[in-house]
Amino acid sequence: MNPLGIHCVAPSLVQVGEPFALKVRVKGPIYAVPNQAEWDTRKPALRSPFNVSISRNIRYHDNCLPEWRGELAVDGGAALSGPERMEFDGEAQGVFPGDTRPISVFEGFRLEQPGFHFIGLTDPASGVAGWSNPIRVVEHSPERRIYWGDPHWQTYFSDGVRCPEELYAFARDEAFLDFGAITDHMEAVTDRQWDYFQDVTNDFNEDGRFVTLIGQEWTKHDPGHRNIYYRADRGPCIRSTDPSYDTLDKLWAALDALPELDPIGIPHHPANVIMGVDWSACWNPKYEKAVEIYSGWGNSERPAEAGNPRPIRHCGGEQAGRHVVDALKMGYDLGFVGGGDIHDGRPGDTLVHITHPDAGTWPGGLTAVFAPALTRDAVYDAIKDGRTYATTCSRVYLDVRTPAPGEARKMTVEAASEDGIAEAAIVVNGETVETLPTEDDRRTVRAERAMKDPTPGDFLYVRVTTRKGNMAWSSPWRV
Numbered sequence: 001m002n003p004l005g006i007h008c009v010a011p012s013l014v015q016v017g018e019p020f021a022l023k024v025r026v027k028g029p030i031y032a033v034p035n036q037a038e039w040d041t042r043k044p045a046l047r048s049p050f051n052v053s054i055s056r057n058i059r060y061h062d063n064c065l066p067e068w069r070g071e072l073a074v075d076g077g078a079a080l081s082g083p084e085r086m087e088f089d090g091e092a093q094g095v096f097p098g099d100t101r102p103i104s105v106f107e108g109f110r111l112e113q114p115g116f117h118f119i120g121l122t123d124p125a126s127g128v129a130g131w132s133n134p135i136r137v138v139e140h141s142p143e144r145r146i147y148w149g150d151p152h153w154q155t156y157f158s159d160g161v162r163c164p165e166e167l168y169a170f171a172r173d174e175a176f177l178d179f180g181a182i183t184d185h186m187e188a189v190t191d192r193q194w195d196y197f198q199d200v201t202n203d204f205n206e207d208g209r210f211v212t213l214i215g216q217e218w219t220k221h222d223p224g225h226r227n228i229y230y231r232a233d234r235g236p237c238i239r240s241t242d243p244s245y246d247t248l249d250k251l252w253a254a255l256d257a258l259p260e261l262d263p264i265g266i267p268h269h270p271a272n273v274i275m276g277v278d279w280s281a282c283w284n285p286k287y288e289k290a291v292e293i294y295s296g297w298g299n300s301e302r303p304a305e306a307g308n309p310r311p312i313r314h315c316g317g318e319q320a321g322r323h324v325v326d327a328l329k330m331g332y333d334l335g336f337v338g339g340g341d342i343h344d345g346r347p348g349d350t351l352v353h354i355t356h357p358d359a360g361t362w363p364g365g366l367t368a369v370f371a372p373a374l375t376r377d378a379v380y381d382a383i384k385d386g387r388t389y390a391t392t393c394s395r396v397y398l399d400v401r402t403p404a405p406g407e408a409r410k411m412t413v414e415a416a417s418e419d420g421i422a423e424a425a426i427v428v429n430g431e432t433v434e435t436l437p438t439e440d441d442r443r444t445v446r447a448e449r450a451m452k453d454p455t456p457g458d459f460l461y462v463r464v465t466t467r468k469g470n471m472a473w474s475s476p477w478r479v
Helices: 164-173 191-204 248-256 324-329 376-385
Strands: 005-009 013-015 020-032 061-064 070-075 085-088 103-111 115-117 120-122 129-131 135-138 145-153 179-182 214-218 226-230 264-267 290-295 335-338 366-371 388-391 397-401 410-416 421-428 431-435 444-450 459-466 471-474
Touching (some): 005 129, 020 070, 020 085, 085 103, 145 214, 145 376, 164 179, 164 191, 179 191, 179 214, 191 214, 226 248, 264 376, 290 388, 397 471
Parallel strands (some): 290 335, 335 388
Antiparallel strands (some): 005 020, 020 061, 070 120, 120 129, 145 366, 214 226, 335 366, 366 388, 388 471, 421 459, 459 471
16 A cells, blocks of 8 residues: 655754654544454554544544555755665564554754755655755754654543543653653543553653653533643642532642642633633633643634634534633733644644534644753643743744833744745734745745834744644743
């Protein structure tokens, strides 16, 4: 069977001459994977007892070729040094014992010139080709790197598919994420299961390779769902069905009693009619440091009539006054994160919008963090401090630098996408004030702009839209 696509992930930010790896998965037709239990099959595996959700009527699907032998030609231009071909021999590939799928990591690459670079991979036999995400190469070792994650997953233990081990293994080894978190509905999880969730989360946490966060979802439609995260490696289970935690005030009081865990709470799908957030009634600046601006449910940035191409369609759609721009206009300071809110067992690479088109979902989202190292503390600090940007499951490069107190009122923007950039817009107080010009075959943006007559309280962010319809949003800066 010939490939249908090539998924290639590279680090987003490297130094000139620094060695790096390319993570590659060769894609084929989407197919449902049966749910099957065997007495001697350890997890993860493709055939699993946890591959079906009755409540959501979804099954686990895969889009990687079951097996494949071949070579991929590598083209990164004159600046790239390293292997010119990648070999899949049918044996040294896959991510668990007995796995013959063409998934592998190839080491030994370097880029010798600063700037943005894109690496192309081609199967000479079929002509199928794919591109890596943009790689920004800098002269000196960067103080902060860009790490990619999805901090919002559901498991088989509530209304998703697959067990915790399978989700973490998929995120790390197949979606090639740097960090992630199970945030299952605690109302469906027992105390013993919560202990198990935390143990698995800590087992998969490995500095420099893959970071996990202790997370859970407090699930109440009124006044809106919150994902709760702890910096520590353990913490209490908090359920909205427990009379001790059944209101937001009680939730915040519970977190007040846990200062040693340094908790944060992130509202998600805020623009939704049923599951959304009434911003006029609630915002806790102590704990709510970020908002999930985009997930598989859709884009909560602004209404559809204001130009939102991916509005929330599920559970009654969107409601006026609940969008992220509404919260920002009220003076709320919220960084932006993206998440999957995945239920299909594929954090970082959802398929449910294709396999179940009537569900009204979109491709999941991702969070990019700027952090000095890939550790739990560093990722946590980046989310708390707003050193994040959100995307629609695309590794768009986006770096927006705004002035520190006392500096000249200038901002710089760098953006890039292998898909090409259709628009890079500067948004002030919810309105697009300028569209930045593109360069390098419309794949990159580099701009410096003076900030015109800012007023205290103004907020600013950059929204990027690619030529394939993917999006990215920088966390907002407030004057």
